[in-house]
Each structure stands twice: as C-alpha cells, then as structure tokens.
Amino acid sequence: MTVFVTGADGYIGWPTALRIANRTDDRVVLVDNFGRREWVKSVGSTSAVPVAEIDERLEAAEDVHGLTNLSFVEADLADKDAVDRLLTVHEPEAIVHTAAQPSAPYSQINGERANYTQHNNLQATRNLLWGLEEHDLTDTHFIETTTTGVYGAPEFPIPEGGATMENQGERDEVPFPAMAGSWYHLTKSHDAANMRLAHDQFDIPISDVRTAITYGAETEETAADPRLATRFDFDYYFGVVAHRFCAQAVAGYPMTVYGKGEQRKPFIALEDAVEGLARLALIDPDDRPDDHVVYNQVTRAISIVEIAETIADVSNEFGLDVDVEHFENPREEDETHKMEIENDRYADLIDGQLTTFKEGVRDVLDTLVEYQVRVEAHEDRFLPDVLADAEAESIAAKDSSSSSDEPQSADIEAE
Template structure:
C-alpha cells in the first residue's frame, strides 16, 4: 500500500501528510512544486510562522520517527511527470490538496485568472486520466474542492446532490456551480470532472468540499519547529479570521463591513486534517460509496462573531482589540444566514474537536510570538479604511 499526498508543502497538505505517515507503516509520498511559496512571495507577503525548506521538513519528520514519509518535487500540470509518478509508485490512495487556493489572487487580472484555472484544472485532469490510463482504477481519489462552489443560496445547502422536480418527475442532480471567483470556479469544474471520472472510469471518488480553514497547526506540526505549517495573514492568502488576528496583533481595530451578520462555513485545521487522514487510510472494503461528497465544515460563523471572538481572546494576550463597523464597499447580503448540511463529514471525524475560540487562541499565540513579522507586513493585510487613516 502507498499513499500520495499532493500539495504536500502547503497549509493543509503538509500536516495531512504528517498525520497519515504517523498512523500507517505504509509509504507516504508527498508531491509539490513549491508554487505556494512563490505565489505568496509574488504578492509581497510572508507566512507568520517561519517555514523551513521541504528537505528540512522531511528530515525533521524522520527524526520524529516518520521514516515512511518521503517527497518528490514535480508539477502536476505536466502530464509526463504524472504518468511517471503513477508508473513508479502505483498508489492505493491519492489525497489531492494541490491548488492555487486564493480567490483574490485569481481576481488580480486575466493573467492570474488564467494561471489559476490552468494550474488547478489541468492538475486534476492529469491525475484522473493518469490513474485510469495506468490501470489504477481502484485507487481512491480524495480531493479537497471547496464549499465555495455552492455560492450563498437562500436554502440549506445539501451534502452532495440536490433533488429536482419537474412535471411530477424527481431526480438527484449535481449541485449547480454558483462560484463567485475564478478560483472557486476551478473547483466547480473539478467537482464535475470528479463525478465524470467516477462514471466513466469507476474511479472511487471522495469530493471533500472544504470550508474556510482556521488554525496554526496540529499535534504533528507542533512536535518540532521545523514541522510547522504555514500561517498566511495577507489579503490574498490569509483567510478572514487570520487577517483579523493580524490586525489585532498589529494594534488595529477589527473592521467589520456593514452589519457583518452574514455567516461563512468554517473548519479547524485539525478537523480538516483528521477527515482527510481517515479517508486516506480507510480499508478498501470500508470505503464510502464510489462517489461521495463531504461538506468539510463544522459550523457556520458570522463575520461579526469572528471579530468579537478574536477581541475576547486577544485580551488574554494583552491586546486591546476594538471592533468597528464600517461602510461596506461590497454588494452583498450582510445578514445572509448560511445553512449547510455536514452530517456525513461530522460522522467521518466523530464530531468537531477544535472549536473556533480554541483555534483562534492558537493563531493569536503564534502571531504574537512573531509580532515583528506581522507589523512589518501590515500593508499586506490592512483594509483600505485603515490604511487611509492618519497616525
């Protein structure tokens, strides 16, 4: 048995590779081309948590006893590389976490939109076709797509298909792609391609639609500073909760656009990694249905609750954090109460293990330890309403 984790140098991919390697004696192979580091550097940003080279990471993992974890550098958009990867390693499971993950990055201009769509969709297609043409149709393919494919509908979001009725006839159909960015649309296309690969190749598929992930690490990454995963806090690659935390550490108020009562789906890094590890390690006889969709979310949280929670936790770190409501420059429903079903994912991980307050406590601890990095890069995360203020 062997397991491949793509995007193994990334925020979610690295701790996932560590956890899988920790729980199995089988070989775990991480694959990455280092693009995430390049993308973040290209927008003038930096991880709050110092991240060592992948070679140092793997060496540190080996010192922790994870001698079954190895790494290969390669670009998944290169079909020849993918073909060689599968010919040599013949994986029983592929956990695909490699993607350009930022909606704002994909929206910068047409070049970034093209780069995002080429990278994300080409990589997934190469992997699916590569498995099929290598005769590896029994390989369990687990991909992190995104809850962003759902948009923000005014009805509860199902965990998978939706039931459609017309003239008295009913059938289950894939949820329509309602993505709001060029990045999110790549995952809508991926979801459709995953379904097609299952239909045409009988490839077992787990489509894990990942919510906004918060947190600074897992048990595995905390075992050694060299095992730390990245913690981005800039506008392009830092999620809203991490950007708010950075504002707090830098001494700025947390700016909530409008009412801020709209809810977004969230999952802790710990709970995201746990679900992927369990899917990767499940016995072939106990795998989920051949095509299963999981909503990888533990709860929906409003923007104002995010800010207020960070303000409360910040007091434990002697941070005087104010929450300010400012005029909303966006056209959005400031009171949208997202409802999203997650029973299947909740059962997979046996329920949430890290709540939002605990996760943000860990993030603030990590960021206060690296306050100089945060303050020296404040132009990368401050909203215009704060940048324009006079000191």
C-alpha cells in the same frame, strides 16, 4: 500500500501528510512544486510562521516522530508527463489531492492570474484522473479538497453534495449547481464535475471533500517542533478572514468588518480538516465504498462579526487592545445571510467537532504573538495596495480631527 499527498508543502497538505504517515507504516509520497511560496512572495507577503525547507521538514519528522515512511518528489502536476512518471513509479492506492492555487482574490487580480489559476488547478486534476485510467489504477481512492464555495450562498440549507430537482411533476437527485463567485472557486466547481465524470466513466472511487474556510496555526504533529510548522498566511490574498483578523489584533490594527458583518460563512479548524483527510486516506480498500461521495468539510457556520468579537475577546488574554470597526460594504451581498449547511457525513467521519472556534483562535493568537515582528513588518499586506492607501487616508483623517467630538466615518474596502 502507497499514499500520495499532493500540495504537501502547503497549509493543509503538510500536516495531513504528517498525520497519515504517523498512523501507518505504508509509504507516503509528498508531491509539490513549491508554488504557494512563490505566489505569496509575488504579492509582497510571507508566512507569519517561518516555514522550513522540505529537506529540513522531513529530517524533523524522522527526528521528532520517528517517521521513516515519508518521501518527497518535486513535480508540477499540470505537466502530464510528470504525472505519468509519478503514477508509473509509485502506483498509489490513495491520493489526497490538496494541490491548487487556492486564493479567490489572487485569481481576481487580472486575466493573467485568472487564466493561470484555471489552467493550473484544472489541468492538475485532469492529469491525475486520466492518469489513473491510463495506468490501470482505477481502484485508487481519489480524495480532493474542493471548496464549500462551489455552493454560493443560497437562501436554503445547503445539502451535502446533491440537490433535488423537480420539473413538470417529476423529481430527481442532481448535482448541486455551480454557484461559484470567483475564478478560483469555479476551478473547484469544474473539478467536482470532472470527478463525477471520472467516476461514471472510469469507476474511480471518489471523495469530493468540500473544504470550508480553514483556520488554525498547528496540529498535534506540527506543534512538536518549529521545523514541522505549517505555513500561516495573513495577507489579503492568501490569508483567510479569521487569520487576517488575528494578525490585525497582534499588530494593533483595527479588525475591519464589512457592513453589519452578520453574514455567516462555513468554517473548520485545521485539526478537524486534517483528521478527516487522514481517515479517508487510510480506509481499508475492502471497506471503502466504490462510489462517488461528497463531504461538506465544515463544523459550523460563523458570522463575520462573531469572528471579530471572539478574536477581540480572546485577545484580552494576551494583553492585546483590539478594536472592531465596521465599514461600508463595497460588495453586493446580504449582510444578514444566515447560511445553513449540512455536514452529517463529515461529522460522522471525524466523530463530531474536535475543536471549538474559540480554542482555534486561542491557538492562533498564541502562535502569532511569538512572531509579532514578522506580522508587523508586513501589516501593509492586510489589504491590497489600493485599499491600503484608502486605509491610510482614513487613519490620517481620524488623527487630524481627534480632538473633535463629532463621529468619524470611513468608506474603505476592507474585510
């Protein structure tokens, strides 16, 4: 058996590849074009945790974990010829597809980035799905990390995949409507629809894993050696909110919350995300449902203010003095939205939650304290340039009037 892991140089892809390889003697083929490294560099940022080159990573995997079943192929999945070569040579029985331009803010910078994100993400998925059909590999289990962002923020509990629609007294189960809020999230909405179509037309077994906001600095495998570390982005464009807040805490920067911050978002720890993907990849083909299955890869919904307050609380254990500041919300959103999202299918897959949010935060801060200098050197990347300028003006205004007893205000756009 051969398993593909695409996006295998990335934050989720790399630890997923290690876990799969650690649990099987089968060949695990890693595929990437190192795009994530270039995208982060292009916005002036870097991973807080140094990321080894792929050859050093593979050498460390063998030295530390005895993994001799890992191999790497550099390929651009948006290139159909490259995908055809991969499938012809390796004939995978399972594909864990984590490759994508994953940043909503990056996709919103301008039309060029929006077009690139849509072309890159959609073309890669279509090439793989059509490649399986054209190379007579329709028994291959196709597992993709899409996103819970395809659901938007409805005022009712989000189902795990479909929805019930009623019209003129008739009811039927239909795919949940795409309610994406960015050009990136819309790529995953389209991917979800294309995977459903590929299952209907080609009978490919599909697992659509709708990944929540993922946080955490390491897994059991990556923690064993610095050369095995996965990347950790903390900038405005590629760092998720929990990671940016932790980096702000380590840099002595106030954690900035929009408005009340009571709106809840779906989260999952990196350890829990990797576990589910590895289990799906290694399901025995004889036991795997030949179906299209949606998993909500989330362990709980957490409010933005709870995230900040939890990080501030745990920061005390590391001797960090952290402030939580609220700013006027520039977004049109319900600051008290109590998101509910069903996750029974995914919880069963991983036998329940493995990591609490507080444990995950502790893990992140423990890692970031070690790389505090790298974080501080790029603290201007916590916000995009225009927002960073406003932040600087706000801080200067506070400093100039620090002797005043009057309350200060700020109206920066920060998360």
